[in-house]
Amino acid sequence: MSNREKLRGLMVEVFLLTDEEFRFDLTRAEIDTWDSLGIVSLAVGIEETFAYHLTPDEATRLGSVQDVMTVLATRGVDFAA
Amino acid sequence: MPREPLVWTLDQLTQAPLGAVQAWATPSVYSRVESVLPYRLTPPFTSGGVVPESVVVVGGGALIDEAKVWVRDNAPGARLIAVPSIWGSGAEATPIAVLNRHGRKQITVDDAFLPYARVLWPELGATVPASRALHACGDCWAHALEAFLSPLASEAIRAEMALLLGELSAMPLSYDARWFDLSYRAGAGQARASVGLTHGIAHTLEGALHEQQPDGNWSHARLCATFLWPVMELTRSTSDKWQTLTRRYDLDGDAVMSVLRRLFDPHAYHRALPILASMWPDVLRDPCTRTGGILARQSHLRHFEQFEQAAPAQMEPQR
Secondary structure, rough: OHHHHHHHHHHHOOHHHHHHHHOOOEEHHHOOOOOOOHHHHHHHHHHHOOOOOOOOHHHHHOOOOHHHHHHHHHOOOOOOO | OOOOOEEHHHHHHHHHHOOOEEEEEHHHHHHHHHHHOOOOOOOOOOOOOEEEEEEEEEOHHHHHHHHHHHHHOOOOOOEEEEEEEOOOOOOHHHOEEEEEEEEEEEEEEEEOOOOOOOEEEHHHHHHOHHHHHHHHHHHHHHHHHHHHHHOOOOHHHHHHHHHHHHHOOOOOOOOOHHHHHHHHHHHHHHHHHHOOHHHHHHHHHHHHHHHHHOOOOOOOOHHHHHHHHHHHHHHHOOOHHHHHHHHOOOHHHHHHHHHHHHHOOOHHHHHHHHHHHHHHHHHHOHHHHHOOOOOOOOHHHHHHHHHHHHHHOOOOOOO
């Protein structure tokens, strides 16, 4: 499974979305479950899926799916494929 | 640092200058409380037209939590004196109120909820039936373990909870006066971190189980005791957090799992499983689930369904 597919699956699970609702250009403002609980849940999911522990500051600043990809890319996660 | 409730003995309670007092007690200990406390007991959540300066509430977590809200809304500034009649909930330790509203659990956090004092009167728990005592132990275990694994727990809280879990491992799963203080510590720990999927399941299912299986003797504590083992097995199989943290804090994970097996109630699990399956989407949305130590996923329902077949072979000899 590619990292893009892993991320798609993770975001759907964390934010309780349907597959149809997910897009890679989604922003936090478009996801009502991306609230304070969602931030915690996303951090746990990223650690489980990509073995990267977000700092609280990083987790709070994320504002879009693209932001998640950018942070993970700096930690060596390749989303090109 | 937030304040902690004062700790009083029964003598200190009866001698404290509390002013105008409202005193409430849960039915199971009513006559005993009435014979010991120097206050007239009144029906809960009534003031008789007088705004009390102190409210003394003797009961389990549900009554203490309702008293927190009543005091805030009806007698702000009054001292709330919490006297747990059974261990497990840790309600006397927290600024959290978990309320039953229309068959659902409503969780409210307010600094005003933190009791002024908690009173140690462990003899009240001595006559609790064995099954209820076991469930109370499970409630305490669930707080300590889920706080330990919480993503919101600091290193200091984890260290505290690891120490506590070691002490819990040495306790009998039955009445023992020490449970009251251990429960207080577990409750205080989870209030500073979070709980997790076990509580998400318990909060979601309890109302539905009461409605659909009124003969089932369901309680929050029974659900926590029953689901803690399968949830921790899920944690252990889906995340390296269990292994990492138990190793880092020198906690004997096998000893912990052994206790969780003894807390497990296969009959309750069997009866709750269909409700869990039908309410799984609600469990995933529960705030406790969403701040737990693992990411609970849609596919994890299968773990719980398969667990029923796998559990008997791993269970401890009957207690």
